[in-house]
Amino acid sequence: MTDDPIAVARANWAKAGWGDVADGMVAVTSVMRAHQILLARVETALRPYDLSFSRFELLRLLAFSRTGALPIAKASARLQVHVTSVTHAIRRLESAGLVSRAPHPTDGRTTLVAITSAGRELVERATVTLNEQVFADIGVSPEQSRALVGAIDALRHSAGDY
Template sequence: MPKRPDLAVDPIEEVRRQWRERAWPAADEVLTVGSIMRVQQILLRRLEDTLKPYDLTFARFEALLLLLFSQHGSLPLGKMGERLLVHSTSVTSTVDRLERQGYVQRVAHPTDRRVILAQITELGRTTALEATEKVGADHFGLPGWSRADLASLSGLLRRIREENADFVEGRRDAESS
């Protein structure tokens, strides 16, 4: 993974310093949010480097896994958008690319002619499983982190998600399995 040149100053810490110097509110929050955003970029780059041999972006990998986890290996595109937390245009684009790669195919819904399903192919299933093994071996971009550290960080991030009603605890979709 390519590294950035050594920086004499942490740019995110510098933003906090500038905020404090100006006596603006929420300087610590600026540092925290900036750090989260930067870590997201770092992890995404690491994961996409790991997925490169499979010609997958992280978004396409997530879509393949979603189909792999589904009960019948297929889902309506609209349902995929809901579960992946993306706009329907993004799902269409993702499924288009996966279809060109031979990883999914579009099929008619068996009982509703208005609905098109994305269905994982055998090649898609094999690729998803191989890519998952590779991503898992890299510990999802967090090698060397202890279970306690992972649990602590996940708990803190979950708190943000809960405070923003990102999910409903204990609710499960009828089509989720």
Template sequence: MANRPLPIDPLAEARRQWLAHGWTEAADGMAVVTSVMRAQQLLLARVDATLKPFRLTFARYEVLRLLAFTRTGSMPLSSIVARLQVHPTSLSSTAERLVRDGLALREPHPHDGRAALLSLTDAGRDLVSRATDALNDEVFSRPGLTSEDASDLVSIVARLRKNAGDFADPRPVPDPL
């Protein structure tokens, strides 16, 4: 990828072409999809560059960070699949690499003989702590947007995700008696 900016926005040009070809009703949707996909590429490149010295992919980082957030440092594989919204095969591959590298242990579930737990090792806890510090410093604290724009974007994308069936609003909790 070139480091210098292009003289025009290729996504705006693509939208213009959609309109010129009579695809008016699809032009905004095409612009949304291609814009979000390009933004994902840009952000992932920054994340990958930050995680490279730690020999972590973002998928491996997410699993380690999720485990580190738990009280016990362990979680059933099925719960990790649900929380990270990944395919079980992808998690299985990620878990195998974490175990191979000594960052996690795969253990039998204490109450369900069919299930397995993934547990963070001390090395995994240390690595994810250092990687989180780097991501916070190099990526998350400066995503390339103002705080207001970041908040607006998160809200907009949350609506898109909710409308796609990604999650539901939590049920209201009754007031205590």
């Protein structure tokens, strides 16, 4: 008998008569568990910066943008999250002095979010930490990482994600 709960779930699925869909259940469960593992590592790395991964992503997106500012709707689209989630992240970052909001200079219906110098400095330090503590070694070989991305890319494409 194995200590792997997902392997046990596969056996239970097959025993229940659902063997024809057991591979799919194992794939979904495995991705969900991998997400939990990686998110915990990311959160641990970002804890000293008082950042969640979503707030880090927003700061990193703004730091990468040519002007350091984007319309909130564009940030939402690029991060692939609902505008209310981006607005929540903006509020938290704004209260910490890491971003600011301003009216768009030519479109009165649009609000821009801009990274501040403090936000830029923080996201640079946080990026170094993530690169060293998480991205440099996610727990699988580079070849396995590329294969994983390929499999997930196929799933995203078939779901119409892009």
